[in-house]
Amino acid sequence: MTGKSVTAGMLEAPVLGCEPSGLGSKVSWTPSTVPTALTYTAQLLSPSSPLSITSSSVTVTPTLLDGLLGGLLGSTVTVRVTASLPGTSWTVSSDRVLHYRLILVVPTVSCT
Numbered sequence: 793m794t795g796k797s798v799t800a801g802m803l804e805a806p807v808l809g810c811e812p813s814g815l816g817s818k819v820s821w822t823p824s825t826v827p828t829a830l831t832y833t834a835q836l837l838s839p840s841s842p843l844s845i846t847s848s849s850v851t852v853t854p855t856l857l858d859g860l861l862g863g864l865l866g867s868t869v870t871v872r873v874t875a876s877l878p879g880t881s882w883t884v885s886s887d888r889v890l891h892y893r894l895i896l897v898v899p900t901v902s903c904t
Contacts, residue, residue, distance in 0.1 A: 802827050806873045808888040810903035813851050817903045819871050819888050820849035830875040836860065837870040837887070854899035857892050867892045 806821040824830050834843040834850045839860050843850040852871060860869075869892060874885040890903045 803830070803875060803877060803882055803884040805884045805886045806832070806875050808871070808873060808886050810888055810890075812902070814853065815898065816851055816853035816856075816901040817890055818849050818851045819873070819890075819903070821873060821886075823848050824875060828877070831878055832873060832875055834871060834873045837872055843871065852890055852901050854892065854901055857901065858899070866894070 804824045804826060806824070809820050811818050811820075819834070821832075823832065832845060832848070834845050835841060836843060836852070836857075841860055843852070850871060850873075852869070857867075857869060869890050871888045871890060872885050873888075874883050876883045888903055890901050892899065892901050894900075
């Protein structure tokens with residue numbers, strides 16, 4: 793990036809897609825390479841818990857949420873994906889709301 797000027801405003805917030813994945817939901821995004829390759833982290837909010845990223849996606853399952861939500865069904869959780877510019881404090885985030893509920897005695901996670 794020699795000779796180029798970079799500003800925090802150039803960071804693009806991840807656009808989060810969501811699709812069913814077994815009894816859970818898979819939240820995914822396309823990694824940004826502008827102004828350079830960004831670093832991504834993902835977490836559940838309230839209760840806060842880090843998520844493991846696999847190939848620019850995270851999968852949220854009922855098993856993951858059972859302990860965090862204390863077995864409360866009919867709850868919502870928010871997944872936050874944060875993109876960071878390496879070597880700086882610049883970050884940008886996007887959120888996706890997931891619904892945790894009991895359907896025909898089977899706990900499921902779906903997204904809006």
